Amino acid sequence: MxxxxxxxxxxxxxxxxxxxxxxxxxxxxxxxxxxxxxxxxxxxxxxxxxxxxxxxxxxxxSKIQKSFVVLKGEELTIKTSIPVDKETSTPLAEVFFPDNLPEAAPVFDENIQLAIQSIVNEWSKFDQLMEINATPASSCLIYGAPGTGKTHLAKWIAKQIGLPVVLARLEGLMSSYLGTTSRNIGNLFTFSNRYKCILLLDEFDAIAKLRNDPQEVGEVKRVVNTLLQSLDSRHEKGFTIGVTNHESLLDPAIWRRFDIQVEIPKPSPEVMIQLLKKFITPLEFNESEIKFLAWCLDGSSGADAEMLSKWLKRAFVLEKESNIVDVMKQFALLNSGRVNVAKRNIMLHSDEDFIAMLLNDKTYLFKQKDIASLFGMTPSSLSKQLSKFKDSEKI
Ligand SMILES: Nc1ncnc2c1ncn2[C@@H]1O[C@H](COP(=O)(O)OP(=O)(O)OP(=O)(O)O)[C@@H](O)[C@H]1O
Ligand SMILES: [Mg+2]
Structure with a gap:
């Protein structure tokens, strides 16, 4: 490949x-x-x-004009009854109508945005493609690290296409009764094939987890086969999106069933900056402050950026904090999994090392004046402090 x-x-x-x-x-x-x-x-x-x-x-x-998806099938409404697990009566899916799907596009690097836009474009020209006996890609697997916006992306694609989403969490379809999982999957697909909708299979790796149980080998085979047949049955019926954090656990045959596979990476520094700006509103931070926040969150996910933004709103609005460095030290102390361990140790150890690390950073290229304002100093007092550090190094 x-x-x-x-x-x-x-x-x-x-x-x-x-x-x-x-x-x-x-x-x-x-x-x-x-x-x-x-x-x-x-x-x-x-x-x-x-x-x-x-x-x-x-x-x-004259024949080519942009138009809306014209799928065969019945219309899904709020009155449509959702299939349930026969033993527990738990619904097998949750339906989201376009009004309840996210309006805001997720933020990704340009190449991913482009790839996603091309999927949406194909679907918005669905009827034109049908006229020439072609169909758009009918399934897409979205995979990548936790909290990177995969579920949000899947729902946003559905919003763009303008169809309701039948959201199934595979975990919910699993049953401890032999045979019930396969029956649930079958019923879910029969339901989705009957209506005009997008089928969203979130946490798709749940099936793979079954494989770790040696007692269940026969059952897993049955479930995987049902899933393969079900995925095939959806061709030309509607769009299917699978979402997983653990793509390596997926059965290769399932993996191959998806026409498109999109990997969502952790945000790059540029994307992290955009995400922070988006989540932080209506608070206002200047460019060097945003860069500093992105530096602290390097290697974390969009969900972490959203979480940090909530933290900042609490700190600056409710608790009337005024210094961003102090707030981020607190954040690093209480969010050990969200701030890189080397950065966290230095941030919490000494301002001298903290400033040196920021000045030496090759990605964000902080200037002395940025750092002075972050630490609430004037540029001249920062340079005095830096020369003091240098002098003490010589002793
Ligand atoms: N790239 C992004 N653009 C916009 N919002 C994002 C992005 N990444 C994460 N988020 C936000 O973070 C939160 C979590 O996102 P979401 O649930 O889509 O992540 P996920 O990849 O599905 O996570 P998980 O793997 O844990 O299911 C949401 O509120 C989402 O809006
Ligand atoms: Mg998700």
Missing amino acids: LKYFNIIQALSRSALTTPNEAIMHQIKRLKESLEKDGFIKEAKSLEAMLSTSESSFNMAP
């Missing part, structure tokens, strides 16, 4: 949503080069994309 092919594929898909001859020519060249180098699967995938857009490109322009 070519290392960056998923990005290439997303780029091509995105470019082909508004095809023109130049774009098609370049993608054709790419396809031919891949073919020559033996990447047959990858070349085939580009070829399929090209033939879809070639036909749509050749259609009369």
